[in-house]
Amino acid sequence: MTWWSGDDADDDEPYAEYDESAVRVRPNPKGSRPRTKQRPEHEDAVVGRVLGVDRGRYTVLIDEDRPTEHQAVASRARELRRQPIVTGDRVDLVGDTSGAPGTLARIVRIGERTTLLRRSADDTDEVERVIVANADQMLIVVAAANPEPRIRLVDRYLVAAFDAGIEPLLCVTKTDVADPAPFLANFAGLERLTVFTSSPAHVPLDELNACLIGHTTVAVGHSGVGKSTLVNALVPDAHRAIGHVNEVTGRGRHTSSSTVSLRVRSDAGTGWIIDTPGVRSFGLGHVDPANILRGFPDLDRVAQECPRGCTHLPDAPDCAIAEAVERGELGPSGAARLDSLQRLLLALAG
Structure with a gap:
């Protein structure tokens, strides 16, 4: 066995591989700056309204109602990648907000939302899909016919509107094809x-304009009901695509994508209408x-007389709504309204 002496400098070399001070430290590939959750304040950000979304690019209106009003295209900041940005959102932008061709701004903040209209793929899917933000009317x-009006789809719209705190409006088109009175009778009790x-x-443009001015209104409807035709009449330069109804299936073709x-x-001012794809x-x-009943205000009033914990389902004892229907107090559509409510309650109960 060979012994090494620490007195000889050359003899110290075999110990070098055990000397911590001689170990080469590799630089941190991510940099030496400590990580922080602090984000830039972006005090120079400008405010805009999201007009539309297309494949990760957002058309934003800047300086709304000012002489300098213009549109810009923007992307989202990395810190917002998990947050949906939708039409109607008020956002803060930085970067090149000039709107010049080829420029791209960046959305760094989403303003506080007053309302959110949402839907899910089906009644069993709890994953919500945000449709629009900050609308106060729906x-x-x-259509009175072609395609036939779907009462239960309208009930769903009403539930979603009242749940979001949005006031509903109803427009029946194609009244030259069929009398809308039988369909409208189903909603006679909704004040x-x-x-x-x-x-x-x-086309009741004057009446509709009077209701839309000063509001942000989201237009919804089944494919083929004439929604885009109505929007084009209200906004002549909209140029929304118009489809047709299949004569065999009676279904409309999706045009607004x-x-x-x-x-x-x-003359009274301006408002905003948000056109959505037909569904x-x-x-x-x-x-x-628990909020489904809010979509049936006529039944909700009667439900105040129900016993505590009443489910309003067919087997619910002493349900005031069912008793009112039996007595004919809710009119000829009372039974259909209760049936629609019960179907929704059962569907959401899983």
Whole structure:
């Protein structure tokens, strides 16, 4: 065995591989700056309104109602990647907000939302899909015929509107094809529902404009009901695509593929209407079943007389709504209204 002496400098070399001071420290590949959760304040950010979303790019209106009003295209900041940004959002932008061709701003903050209209894929899906933000009215568009009006789909819209704190409006189109009275009779007990009727010979533009000015209104409806036609009449330069109804299936073809916010103008001022793609279903999986009754204000008033904990289902004892229907106090549509309520309650109960 060989012994090494510490007195000889050359003899110290075999110990070098055990000397911690001689170990080469690799630099931190991520940098030496400590990590922090502190984000920039972006005090120079400008405020804008999101008009539309297309494949990760956002069309934003800046300096709204000012002489310098213009549109810019923006992307989202990395810190917002988990937060949905939708049409109607008020956002803060930084970067190049000039709107010049080829420029791209960056959305760094989402403003506080007053309302959120949401839906789910179906009633069992609890994952919500945000449709629009900050709308205070919902214009429900249905056709008197071709395609046939769907009462239960309108009920779903009403539930979603009342759940979000949005006031509903109802417009029945194609009244030249069929009498809308039998359909409208189903909603005769709703005091908070403003109703319009429309036909090619008479589109109630003045009446609708009066309701839209000063508001942000989201237009919803089944494919083929004439929603985009109505929007084009309200906003002549909208140029929203118009489809047709299949004569065999009676179904409309999806034409509007994106949600777009459009300005409505009149002598009384301006408003915004948000056109959404036509749908054939509207899931309410995100809605608390306890709030479903709010979508049936006529039945909700009667439900105040129900015993505590009443489920309002067919087997519920002493349900005041069922008793009122039996006595005929809710009119000829009372039974259908109760049936629609019970179907929704059962669907959301899983």
